[in-house]
Amino acid sequence: MRTTSEIAEAFDLGVPVGNQVEITSVAISSLDVAPGCLFVAVQGEKAHGIDFLSSAIAAGASAVLSDRPVQADIPVLVHEDPRSIAGHISAFVMGTMDLGLQVFGVTGTNGKTSTVFFLHQLLIQMGVKAGLSSSAFTQIDNHRADSVLTTPEAPRLHRLLSEMNDAGAKAAVVEVSAQALVRHRVDGLVFDVAGFTNLTRDHLDEFGSMENYLSAKASLFTQEFSRRSVINVEDRFGEQMLELARAKLPDHPVGLGPNQDYSFEVSGDGIKIAGKQELFLARDVGPLMSKNLALAAVMILEAGYTAEAVSAAALDIETLVPGRLELVSESTPHIYLDYAHTPQAVELAAQELSEKYSNLVIVLGASGDRDSGKRIEMGRAAGKFANHVVVTDQHPRSEDPALIRASIIAGILEVGPDSSISEIDDPAVAISKAVDLVGDGGAILWCGPGHLKYREIKGKKLPFDAYLQARKALNLD
Template sequence: MSPDSDPSPDLAARMASGRLRPERRISTPLRDLARLAQARLELPAPDDPADGGAAVTGVDLRAQDIEPGDLFAALPGTRSHGARFAADAVAAGAVAVLTDEAGLALARESGIPQTVPILVHDAPRSVLGVISAAIYGNPSQRMSVVGITGTSGKTTTSYLVEAALAAAGRRCALVGTIETRVEGRRVPSALTTPEAPQLHALFALVLEAGVDTVVMEVSSHALALGRVDGVHFDIGAFTNLSQDHLDFHRDLDDYFEAKARLFDPESPVHADRAVVCVDDRWGEAMAARAGSGDGVVVTVATRGADADWAAGAPEASASGTQTFTLVGPDGASHTVSTRLPGAYNVANASLALACAAELGVAVDDAARGIADVDVPGRVQRIERGQEFLAVVDYAHKPAALEAVIATLRGQSAGRLAVVVGAGGDRDTGKRPQMGEVAARSADLLVVTDDNPRSENPAEIRREVMAGALAVPVTERGEVREIADRAHAIADAVRWARSGDVVLVAGKGHEIGQEIHGVKHPFDDRDVTSAAIDHVLGERS
């Protein structure tokens, strides 16, 4: 089955409605779930076996999404406790509640009937994954699951792995930042990794549809917060690590430890086999961590390090297609081509092929599968008949921005304009770094708004500008500040001449701009296209 094939009508209808639940339901007694999670079961009548054997057939975190027969997971949150909505969940059909001690009291206060049993655990989120997996029949144990983590390259690598496996006839589902894709049916993703109840329900759904392999991005948040608990990973793949999410993690070491949950033999979610890019010190450390037990560790390198899979220097065509030689563990050489430009995409492609090989796919078949893959919002060219290169990319952290700029510099001898900002309610430390990287590398830097979220956009821009203006005048290009993102893009496009490059960075595939809790329609690709059309009209 190809990634572009049509899903079955029944599956298509369910996915279009947003109902990502399997048709087949399994009844799981509450007592079994209590034993599995080592939770206390609060029954209305402690000696009544019927209550402990209530038929739980689903699980959800949101009261508004509860279906009859569900377990309602009432977790403590930063703003409110989920147990406050227990009565709503029971009214919708929940037959039991999972919560903590505080939630037990709140659930009773919310007005739920005294006859509703409650599972009580000191840390309910920590057991939600294994409970969800059990309720849906442990579907990940009946498929191959490839989990891809790292700071940059997760999305691209996941698309490449999916294509490599599909070329060999594997029936794949893709779960990631841009979309969830099942039998070619695309579902927009709100999170890189769904919460545990949604994830295990999705696994059960795709298993019913005949999928045999799931390729998924696994974020550090998902690993730290237990969203992938209960998942059996056949392969864990590591791309790289650089500064990001330090609003959530204490420091880079803490960030690394979150990623390491997918590889550490002592972790309950560690993969059976690790495929690790060792191009940086964090990759070397991750390979060492994964190798501290009895698991299989496969290494990938593109910069000359000793590894099982070694990629040679690529040759790039005028269109940006790269061709390189990949040498495998058996010493055999394979010619690999990818439409995705940049040294980092050689690493992504090599990692993807190593993952496919670990699942038994012939390397040359896998290489044919990835040759024509494009990834939305990743070094995506905007072609409107203009004489300059326009590119939209998701780069929203310093290392990623530096890498894509270096790639574009290598593709053109002309000038370079960069339009970039920084997201609100995220790691503030990278804002001046983004400004510095862009100012040092661009002939024109236009600092603008990204997704301000709840923050003051002007303050975010000030921090990015501070980094840009800290670069000595003799070492940087022109720096402008234009708050309105559409106007900023138009300004850079208007500046460009034949042979130049315009990079619009930070949002990539996103189709909205979040400002004070409201997501306004905004797609860098559409806005850039419109700006180019306008300029071409002016110049004709």
């Protein structure tokens, strides 16, 4: 708890307008405001937080911080860029830097959600009470809530950590996006161990180049945000990330991969990790998930836990990650849901299933208002391994969905014949078509929806549950 005067003095905000009041929490959305809250009113994608000030006050906001003076019946604080200090104010108010939580963070393009899921599972099985913040859901004890963002806004994230601590947690695991790093969502946090999965094409509509994208991710591996790091070195981007981390975190980064501090080998029996410590994870999670489980295990080793404890914990972890190569049912044909929305993610998931099944049908869509250049690459990746691709809509947003589908189809045609393609705009119809096409001994990979429960069309999020639609296509529901 802090007063408005203490906040103003600590962050050089001048003299607050209005009487001094006590602040117990911070919120950047009026929907998160609770009594005693400092409401941080910032410019959003479509509106400014000031437009929701009356709602925030009605919900119990005790003060407001904004980038402009405002007339209000509560104390007013002003800063030219409130978002840039919101995380640090949240830590100052809620004391999240002094909770004693061991905090793990994971960034990268693909595999973040799976890695944080495995981290959380391993900690729990080792008897460490831990909370989780992922793109799929947040979890405190047995309570799960769907996530809105990959990484919550800073005030919400600090509140989650505080709630985890109140519930008796000793550790927290956080999925960290590049957007979170450049938009101050993890400000005020220092991760005990930060992990890196990989870097592949994504978000170039926002970052412009892979170099800028790499730089955004690399900011996690600095003394501002991390005490030590584990970098998966599987290509030149991994090598660059390790080099950048070693420059910013001397003596603390370690590499995971050939000729690094740790290496791993995958067999049908599990994952062998060698290096600074050696252990065997007796779980067959497939080649795609194995590197995520290996990264999670090494991060826990670097946090100070023993190889014996990690190995034992791996025997009992849940390995089904929601929306990540998730098998809908044992009923045939097998349908796998995957959140794959980058060329590499589509290719790796398709390759793994093509080696397991004699016939693979892929249902594939792409998002509008996002990096348009990756769509043809996604089509090419699917066409390399699928016997047939059903091209459908995912999140067209403000774009013409027919043009999005055309880009995907162009990529498929680079590697396969026109006869291997079906174009069906409605994804519910598309998955039913895939079931009709697949035949005996085959499987369906539905790329895109993953864990999501909606489709975004012309500014609206419309309810859509791919899991339920897949079961319906199999006549299970």
